[in-house]
Amino acid sequence: MSSKPPITKPNNAPKSTSSAIGAALLIAQQFGSRGLTFIVNQVLLRYLSPELLGISTQLEVYSITVLFFARESLRVAIQRQADTEDVAPKPDEEKKKIPSDHVDAGTSAGKTQAIVNLSYISLYLGALFAIIVAWLYTWSLSAGDPAVLATPYFPAALKLYGLAAFWELLAEPCYVVVQHKSRFGIRATAEMIATVLRCLTTCGSAIWAAQTGRDIGVLPFAIGQCTYAVSLLLVYYSSVWSIASTNGFSLFLNSIYSSDPSSYLLSYFSLPLLKLSSSFFTQSILKHLLTQGDTILISLLTTPTVQGTYALASNYGGLIARLILQPIEEITRNYIGKHLSSTTSPSQKSRVLEVRQTLLLLLRTYILFSLAIIVVGPMVAPLLLKIVAGSRWTSSGAGNVLATYCYYIPLLAINGLTEAFVSSVATQRQLARQTLWMFVFSAGFAFASVLFLRVLDMGAEGLVAANGLNMFVRIFWAWGFMRSYFKGFNTSLEIRELLPKGLSIAAGVGTWAVLSQLEKGFGGGIMDLVKSGVVAGMFVLVVTFAERAHFMECYREFRGQGQKP
Numbered sequence: 001m002s003s004k005p006p007i008t009k010p011n012n013a014p015k016s017t018s019s020a021i022g023a024a025l026l027i028a029q030q031f032g033s034r035g036l037t038f039i040v041n042q043v044l045l046r047y048l049s050p051e052l053l054g055i056s057t058q059l060e061v062y063s064i065t066v067l068f069f070a071r072e073s074l075r076v077a078i079q080r081q082a083d084t085e086d087v088a089p090k091p092d093e094e095k096k097k098i099p100s101d102h103v104d105a106g107t108s109a110g111k112t113q114a115i116v117n118l119s120y121i122s123l124y125l126g127a128l129f130a131i132i133v134a135w136l137y138t139w140s141l142s143a144g145d146p147a148v149l150a151t152p153y154f155p156a157a158l159k160l161y162g163l164a165a166f167w168e169l170l171a172e173p174c175y176v177v178v179q180h181k182s183r184f185g186i187r188a189t190a191e192m193i194a195t196v197l198r199c200l201t202t203c204g205s206a207i208w209a210a211q212t213g214r215d216i217g218v219l220p221f222a223i224g225q226c227t228y229a230v231s232l233l234l235v236y237y238s239s240v241w242s243i244a245s246t247n248g249f250s251l252f253l254n255s256i257y258s259s260d261p262s263s264y265l266l267s268y269f270s271l272p273l274l275k276l277s278s279s280f281f282t283q284s285i286l287k288h289l290l291t292q293g294d295t296i297l298i299s300l301l302t303t304p305t306v307q308g309t310y311a312l313a314s315n316y317g318g319l320i321a322r323l324i325l326q327p328i329e330e331i332t333r334n335y336i337g338k339h340l341s342s343t344t345s346p347s348q349k350s351r352v353l354e355v356r357q358t359l360l361l362l363l364r365t366y367i368l369f370s371l372a373i374i375v376v377g378p379m380v381a382p383l384l385l386k387i388v389a390g391s392r393w394t395s396s397g398a399g400n401v402l403a404t405y406c407y408y409i410p411l412l413a414i415n416g417l418t419e420a421f422v423s424s425v426a427t428q429r430q431l432a433r434q435t436l437w438m439f440v441f442s443a444g445f446a447f448a449s450v451l452f453l454r455v456l457d458m459g460a461e462g463l464v465a466a467n468g469l470n471m472f473v474r475i476f477w478a479w480g481f482m483r484s485y486f487k488g489f490n491t492s493l494e495i496r497e498l499l500p501k502g503l504s505i506a507a508g509v510g511t512w513a514v515l516s517q518l519e520k521g522f523g524g525g526i527m528d529l530v531k532s533g534v535v536a537g538m539f540v541l542v543v544t545f546a547e548r549a550h551f552m553e554c555y556r557e558f559r560g561q562g563q564k565p
Helices: 016-044 050-078 092-096 108-119 121-144 154-169 172-180 184-212 219-247 271-291 293-301 304-317 319-339 348-389 398-425 428-455 459-487 502-519 526-546 548-558
Strands: 008-010 084-086 102-104 255-257
Touching (some): 050 121, 050 172, 050 219, 050 271, 050 304, 172 219, 271 428, 304 348, 319 348, 348 526, 348 548, 398 428, 398 459, 428 459, 502 526
Parallel strands (some): 102 255
């Protein structure tokens, strides 16, 4: 007797409200973590030279590279797996076909087990890339900058960073469950605790070394990274274990039963998700090279001192991206991926229109945010840097780099949202086409970087300019994809829908003119910052008034009270 598979319905279906709460939790966690990291960095600046800071940045890039290649493509693919809950139980005849040690693929537990199993691939990839990237890194140093290899405890620090990356990947099964079930509170708690302990161990070991007269080089950063990974692992498993037990899946590899055995590799890995992950993998390599390419190129084309200056400026300039933009981008990708995961649903068009509305609101908010950054940032940022880090760093040119970085932040923000949309809805064929364009973007970025750094000798500012050019062309491509996608549902996406009101633009021009005059008399004191703050505050008030209708619409949308298209 034939029977139908169990009916499922969306579980915790993506809503604007839950997405907003998730974004708020992650932003709050980022503020807490980065705030603490900022304080610790101010302490470390008293004990570390720009050269050591530059080397620690290279080690961080090594860790990020290993983690990115090991898990990023899997994470993006997994986010397209919609969470469902079982509505109708299977008949007894069907249940008897399922081995006792297998999880039914058609149930909510089976779908969750599928992504848990897939996450274990990142462990094997992580071990492989930790070895390969470490070898390439040391080879490039021996050929181009052997002095770095002579830094005290550098080999030990490199090994510890690789070990920490593997430990962090051990927590990946818990991470995918948390993302899949939108349990963002667990993630925020785990990352916050791990960050606190990392800061304490990094700062503590550096101070101890200074007080005892020991030169341990970049070892404090490696110790801190290991502490972070172990803490993350322990907190995640202690929090997610009960979720797995309650919902009938395992945090370890477990066989999955499917009525279509060909859809699973070795009864463990979902072939559709594997194919999607492979499509993202090549693209993720190019994206990482473009994302981390600035650090890679500056390490190859400049001195450690310039690297330290750029690292400080980009760390401060990137605070906004890490505190606010990155959590919003992650939540947006998660929201869109689950909202549009079904291509055959009768309500697909209404879901597309709903996503379009949310996307437009976010993009327009980003445009207004960008207006404020461009108007206020370039003149106020160097002043803030001098007050926080001291004149030693501003005299090294970090202030000018930070001012230039303010023009780059808006491009970084908009690109994050547009590419989040592309990665959430693109087919494998469309992803392949995007990957080809990524090759073009990579070549263009490399050419622009060499031109600005070597030919025009613009230093770190030239690298920021090359990054900005790269982001612009990526936004241009993603915008074209988005317009084509929405056109397929008989709706449009126009730039004019994103433009600020005329009063907002006028206020921006006026504020820029006033700050330009004030900047001529800046002496680097607190009063200069107060004056700038007053002018910036007036600008914010005018923009808030001019864009009040937009902000009210955002409020209604993310409270779940907005009118859905």
